[in-house]
Amino acid sequence: MKRRKFxxxxxxxxxxxxxxxxxxxxxIKTSISEEKDSQNNASGFPMVIAxxxxxxxxxxxxxxxxxxxxxxxxxxxGCNIEEANAEGQSVGIGGLPDRDGNVTLDACIMDSKGNxxxxxxxxxxxxxxxxxxxxxxxxxxxxxxxxxxxQFAYSKxxxxxxxxxxxxxxxxxxxxxxxxxxxxxxxxxxxxxxMLAIDKNGDISGGCTTSGLAYKMAGRVGDSPIIGSGLFIDxxxxxxxxxxxxxxxxxxxxxxxxxxxxxxGKTPQQACEEAIGRIIKKSPNYKDFQVGYIAVNKKGExxxxxxxxxxxxTKYQNDxxxxxxxxxxxxx
Numbered sequence: 001m002k003r004r005k006f007x008x009x010x011x012x013x014x015x016x017x018x019x020x021x022x023x024x025x026x027x028i029k030t031s032i033s034e035e036k037d038s039q040n041n042a043s044g045f046p047m048v049i050a051x052x053x054x055x056x057x058x059x060x061x062x063x064x065x066x067x068x069x070x071x072x073x074x075x076x077x078g079c080n081i082e083e084a085n086a087e088g089q090s091v092g093i094g095g096l097p098d099r100d101g102n103v104t105l106d107a108c109i110m111d112s113k114g115n116x117x118x119x120x121x122x123x124x125x126x127x128x129x130x131x132x133x134x135x136x137x138x139x140x141x142x143x144x145x146x147x148x149x150x151q152f153a154y155s156k157x158x159x160x161x162x163x164x165x166x167x168x169x170x171x172x173x174x175x176x177x178x179x180x181x182x183x184x185x186x187x188x189x190x191x192x193x194x195m196l197a198i199d200k201n202g203d204i205s206g207g208c209t210t211s212g213l214a215y216k217m218a219g220r221v222g223d224s225p226i227i228g229s230g231l232f233i234d235x236x237x238x239x240x241x242x243x244x245x246x247x248x249x250x251x252x253x254x255x256x257x258x259x260x261x262x263x264x265g266k267t268p269q270q271a272c273e274e275a276i277g278r279i280i281k282k283s284p285n286y287k288d289f290q291v292g293y294i295a296v297n298k299k300g301e302x303x304x305x306x307x308x309x310x311x312x313x314t315k316y317q318n319d320x321x322x323x324x325x326x327x328x329x330x331x332x
Contacts, residue, residue: 045198045300047317048074051243051292054193055323057081058316061197071197071205072111072133079107079129079207082193086165091193093126094165095211097172099179100218103163105211106225107132112203112235116142118225119149126161129209132225143225163211175215192224194231194241196296204296206231206239213246222246228256237263238298240271244291244306252278258295268295268303276305276329292326305329 046065048058061078065071083092090096097103107128108118117136120143122128131153135144144152154160164172192210199205208231210224223229223246230246232255233239240258242249249255254275261271272293280286292306294313304313304326311326 044318045202046071046074046200047296047300047302047315048078048195048197049294049296049302049304049313049315049317050078050195051193051241051294051311051313053312053323054078054082054314055321056085057193057195058314059321061195062316062321065197065199068200070111071199071203072109074197074199075195075205075207076109076129076133078195078197079193079209080127083127083129083209087167089168089171089214090211091209092128092211093161093163094168095163096168096214097164098212098218098220099215101164101169101172102218103168103211104218105163105209106221107207107209108225108227108231109133109136109205109207110227110231110233110239111136111205112233114233114235116227118143118227119145119153120221120225121146121219122149122153124150124160124163125153125158126163127158129207131156131158132207142227145221172215179215192222192230192243192246194224194243194294196233196239196241196294198296198300202298204233204235204239204298206233206241208241223249223254226250228253230255232256232259234259234263236298238268238296240268240275240293240295242291242293243311245289248279248283248289248291252282254279254291254293258293262295262297268297268301269305270303271295272303272305273329276307279307280329287330 048061057078060081061074064074064077086094095103105122105128106120109132110116117132119131134156194208196206208224229250231241240255258271258275292311294304296302306328308330
């Protein structure tokens with residue numbers, strides 16, 4: 001399958017979250033967790049899992065893991081592959097621009113020690129996740145934005161790059177004829193790249209990188225670079241990352257929620273399902289947008305779930321690099 005990306009629905013509803021013990025009401029359809037978890041029993045690590053069909057990215061991350069390097073190294077190098085893919089239109093170079101024609105990138109990375117770095121509204125830099133790692137390791141801060149993030153990247157040796165490809169520029173000019181901000185769920189099999197990895201030592205790291213919503217308002221930042229929303233890692237428990245309509249993920253702090261649910265004893269699959277359930281329960285407009293989650297626990301067991309059909313994940317584990325169609329809530 002080719003790529004798909006999630007396009008935002010202009011109408012959003014206010015959401016809330018709860019982090020304590022919580023049993024999601026019977027409105028949500030019966031969990032398929034037991035079946036999914038039975039497929040997970042012989043898992044383990046090293047391993048890597050990512051949102052969407054990104055076999056080249058997971059293969060690179062796996063290669064790094066096989067060299068005995070850290071999960072953090074694997075996540076960065078794996079995400080770099082997709083950031084450099086000019087044919088993709090939602091990550092790195094070639095990303096669809098905002099409504100003013102500017103390609104702006106968001107990314108974050110988090111290691112097994114709980115360290116975190118992010119860049120938001122970054123322009124002219126092909127590898128925002130690598131800049132995010134530099135923010136984490138070389139500054140006293142955790143987030144740099146806009147021109148400040150760009151200047152920091154140059155100071156670290158990153159080259160200025162024109163991120164607007166001919167194809168994306170053509171698409172933007174076509175969009176300007178109507179300037180409609182209309183959601184099209186799963187228009188291509190690609191969106192934010194979220195990646196989780198466990199190295200040979202059992203340590204977990206994660207990363208998330210995106211060019212955000214196509215034709216967004218200038219200055220818009222989604223969930224991808226925000227700790228607890230687009231990504232969260234707790235090395236004692238596991239990790240989670242998100243893709244889809246960032247506004248909804250932000251309002252439910254979805255990735256943090258999933259890790260906390262796993263802390264309470266839920267499997268990665270059960271936690272992903274409940275996190276989607278929170279969104280379904282709170283938002284009457286859920287049919288108009290997509291959100292997908294992936295998660296991994298300390299055992300190397302994984303989970304993935306989405307609101308709608310069309311969400312895929314890629315997992316490299318036990319020497320097998322495979323694309324997996326995720327289960328989903330809205331069966332029509």
